[in-house]
Amino acid sequence: MPGVYAVGWIKRGPTGILGTNKRDAEETVRCVAEDLAARPEPPKGREQLDALLAERVPQLVTAAGWRAIDAVERAAGAEQQRPRVKLAARDDLLETAAGG
Secondary structure (H helix, E strand, O other): OOOOOOOOHHHHOOOOOHHHHHHHHHHHHHHHHHHHHHOOOOOOHHHHHHHHHHHHOOOOOOHHHHHHHHHHHHHHHHHOOOOOOOOOOHHHHHHHHHHO
16 A cells, blocks of 8 residues: 555564564565655655645644643643643643644
């Protein structure tokens, strides 16, 4: 299936050893490279990649969004003398990340 890639047990079931996983990974990387080469024109540069991701994944959490989530969780934890208090609801995570 184009655009879907898997390695390890998810690909072949609970069999094999580390070497098997390595061969699976090599095959998967080869498939990814072939799919990219077959694209009409792959994104070039960070700006085109960011635009493509924004188009396909509108609720993408960026590194800045992750840092915002981390800061909010740590601040909530500090109030309770804990390392952090995790945000558990998806909507809360996305809202916090969007503010970052």
